[in-house]
Amino acid sequence: MNKEQIRNFAIIAHIDHGKSTLADRIMELTQTVSERERQSQLLDDMAVEKAHGVTVKARTVRNYYSANDGKEYEYNLIDTPGHVDFNYEVSKSLAATEGAILLVDATQGVQAQTIANYRIAKQNNLIIIPVINKVDIASAEVEQTQAQLSDLDSNFTKENTLLISAKTGLGVPAVLEVIKNRIPAPKGNTDKPLKALIFDSLYDPYQGIIAYVRLVNGELYQNDQLLLMQAKKSFKLKSLGIFAPNMQEKNSLSAGEVGYVVTGLKDPKAIRVGDTVTLKNNPTSDSIKGYQPAQQMVFAGLYPKNNDYPALKDAILKLSLNDTSFSFVEEHSEALGMGFRCGFLGAFHLQIIRERLFDEFGLDVLTTAPNVTYQVLLKNGQRMNINNPVQFPAFGLIQEVKEPFVKAEITMPSESLNAVLKLVDSHKGQLLDMGNDGNLVVVTIKIPLSEIAYHFFSELKSVSHGFASLSTEFLDYEQSDLVKVEIDMNYATVDALSFVVHRSDVNNMTQTLVHNLKYAVPRQLYPTPVQAIVEGKSVARVDVPPLRKNAAVNGDAHSVSKKAALLRRQSINKRQSVKNEIKLPQSVFNTILEL
Numbered sequence: 001m002n003k004e005q006i007r008n009f010a011i012i013a014h015i016d017h018g019k020s021t022l023a024d025r026i027m028e029l030t031q032t033v034s035e036r037e038r039q040s041q042l043l044d045d046m047a048v049e050k051a052h053g054v055t056v057k058a059r060t061v062r063n064y065y066s067a068n069d070g071k072e073y074e075y076n077l078i079d080t081p082g083h084v085d086f087n088y089e090v091s092k093s094l095a096a097t098e099g100a101i102l103l104v105d106a107t108q109g110v111q112a113q114t115i116a117n118y119r120i121a122k123q124n125n126l127i128i129i130p131v132i133n134k135v136d137i138a139s140a141e142v143e144q145t146q147a148q149l150s151d152l153d154s155n156f157t158k159e160n161t162l163l164i165s166a167k168t169g170l171g172v173p174a175v176l177e178v179i180k181n182r183i184p185a186p187k188g189n190t191d192k193p194l195k196a197l198i199f200d201s202l203y204d205p206y207q208g209i210i211a212y213v214r215l216v217n218g219e220l221y222q223n224d225q226l227l228l229m230q231a232k233k234s235f236k237l238k239s240l241g242i243f244a245p246n247m248q249e250k251n252s253l254s255a256g257e258v259g260y261v262v263t264g265l266k267d268p269k270a271i272r273v274g275d276t277v278t279l280k281n282n283p284t285s286d287s288i289k290g291y292q293p294a295q296q297m298v299f300a301g302l303y304p305k306n307n308d309y310p311a312l313k314d315a316i317l318k319l320s321l322n323d324t325s326f327s328f329v330e331e332h333s334e335a336l337g338m339g340f341r342c343g344f345l346g347a348f349h350l351q352i353i354r355e356r357l358f359d360e361f362g363l364d365v366l367t368t369a370p371n372v373t374y375q376v377l378l379k380n381g382q383r384m385n386i387n388n389p390v391q392f393p394a395f396g397l398i399q400e401v402k403e404p405f406v407k408a409e410i411t412m413p414s415e416s417l418n419a420v421l422k423l424v425d426s427h428k429g430q431l432l433d434m435g436n437d438g439n440l441v442v443v444t445i446k447i448p449l450s451e452i453a454y455h456f457f458s459e460l461k462s463v464s465h466g467f468a469s470l471s472t473e474f475l476d477y478e479q480s481d482l483v484k485v486e487i488d489m490n491y492a493t494v495d496a497l498s499f500v501v502h503r504s505d506v507n508n509m510t511q512t513l514v515h516n517l518k519y520a521v522p523r524q525l526y527p528t529p530v531q532a533i534v535e536g537k538s539v540a541r542v543d544v545p546p547l548r549k550n551a552a553v554n555g556d557a558h559s560v561s562k563k564a565a566l567l568r569r570q571s572i573n574k575r576q577s578v579k580n581e582i583k584l585p586q587s588v589f590n591t592i593l594e595l
């Protein structure tokens with residue numbers, strides 16, 4: 001295909017605004033999928049995507065479009081996820097394209113992820129085509145949505161914006177023409193040495209690592225000897241091809257094109273997204289730069305339920321190829337054995353990884369309570385980054401603790417403003433700015449990441465009846481008001497408990513904890529006070545009743561586990577970092593971790 005007849009583009013939008021549905025229509029109109037293969041959201045084929053009805057992974061598919069000018073064009077379409085946790089997938093995809101369709105649901109208007117994705121596209125210097133979707137719905141507010149788009153970018157005029165229904169197909173043929181007219185053909189030179197960007201990868205049990213590539217310069221042929229420039233690793237290419245939408249082998253790929261390379265490499269660490277592929281014997285002089293690695297925000301321990309550590313290790317390595325945005329290091333826990341401490345982009349990402357381990361590798365994993373990274377400065381001047389509560393140093397040694405703060409933009413209808421501000425306040429958020437645009441309010445806040453990393457998103461949806469949307473951006477590490485609560489007691493199986501909580505949560509938290517703890521089984525036959533101590537001062541105290549006559553003196557694991565589980569759950573709900581030194585049998589510990 002002549003390079004002038006290639007168009008690489010992505011579809012970007014807020015969650016559920018119709019990207020996958022539009023991708024379905026495009027594949028049908030270009031006859032990429034036959035009548036027989038048609039099914040809705042064809043590209044969302046992962047089990048987690050079907051279960052949650054959202055796109056998690058970006059997908060690439062090549063279509064051939066017969067344009068009105070009588071020529072045939074190669075359209076490489078990339079469908080991207082819309083959830084705030086998966087912005088990283090969006091930026092990866094956009095690095096491989098020249099243009100983007102910015103899709104906005106006419107019944108919802110511009111939302112937080114519309115703005116966030118628009119900005120990523122702008123940063124990548126892409127041509128953006130504004131498209132308003134779902135115009136078939138009676139409650140569609142086309143004019144208002146149009147006005148919001150013009151506010152976002154003055155180039156998004158009424159004349160430039162397309163109106164479609166991805167569901168019925170209305171207006172979609174016009175989108176196909178506009179892609180050809182507005183989005184430029186890829187630049188790049190087939191005569192120069194091969195230079196290709198790896199923008200995604202996956203592990204195939206039979207073929208090893210398959211890299212998704214976008215060729216910037218040069219050509220790629222079957223049997224080429226290739227070199228990974230960052231990894232400094234060479235290999236002989238096993239085969240190459242395109243996605244249509246399934247893998248289809250080809251003899252060559254050339255500058256501007258998007259496709260896949262079967263590397264034959266088995267070591268998942270060999271391939272890094274963002275690396276440059278070139279020819280071993282005729283390498284390019286410069287590699288592709290500026291590719292930002294993902295920044296993990298939420299951390300948790302993952303342990304195999306059935307003690308099958310080798311299987312978990314293998315699965316995590318392979319999954320990390322397909323999702324380069326999560327990080328992992330081995331860790332060992334007294335109670336759970338070998339596992340991994342993993343970093344995620346957000347709580348939803350954690351859930352998705354957990355489900356993928358189950359769906360794709362048959363592995364059931366235990367997850368410890370999620371937490372963020374704390375920067376700790378010790379009195380002796382040593383600095384530590386702590387993302388594992390077990391490693392939290394003794395409070396007496398600590399000079400200062402800092403925690404990550406983010407800037408969050410919440411977009412909502414004005415009716416939800418009060419409820420949202422209340423929610424923000426209860427999560428220690430500070431209002432930075434508030435803008436009004438018709439019925440749409442955009443509130444900018446500064447908030448500790450630990451406060452919004454877990455349940456904030458679902459609480460926001462709930463208080464705004466589903467209408468508020470959120471986008472976040474990391475700000476900095478700032479002083480944290482953490483204090484340590486020590487629970488002073490003597491239990492049969494629970495030796496000691498200490499929690500790290502925000503100062504403002506101390507009173508409520510400790511009252512409840514101490515109250516619940518009194519029901520656990522004490523070792524002594526005589527009453528014992530349980531008390532919570534903060535900085536040497538008792539903040540709550542409860543006298544434990546004498547042991548029931550026939551209770552097991554050495555502790556009733558079940559009853560302890562229930563109470564400890566309750567404790568754990570409360571601590572999770574409160575979203576503080578938790579340090580506990582519970583020594584319990586494995587089975588009991590498992591129950592706690594699962595909560």
Ligand SMILES: Nc1nc2c(ncn2[C@@H]2O[C@H](COP(=O)(O)OP(=O)(O)OP(=O)(O)O)[C@@H](O)[C@H]2O)c(=O)[nH]1
Pocket residue numbers: 013014015016017018019020021022041053054055056080081082083133134135136137164165166167168
């Ligand atoms: N009535 C109507 N419904 C639509 C239209 N486009 C999409 N939908 C519906 O909107 C819902 C979301 O569509 P998707 O295509 O999954 O949205 P998406 O943007 O890919 O969602 P994520 O991948 O989760 O970000 C589905 O139930 C679609 O059937 C449209 O033009 N009209």
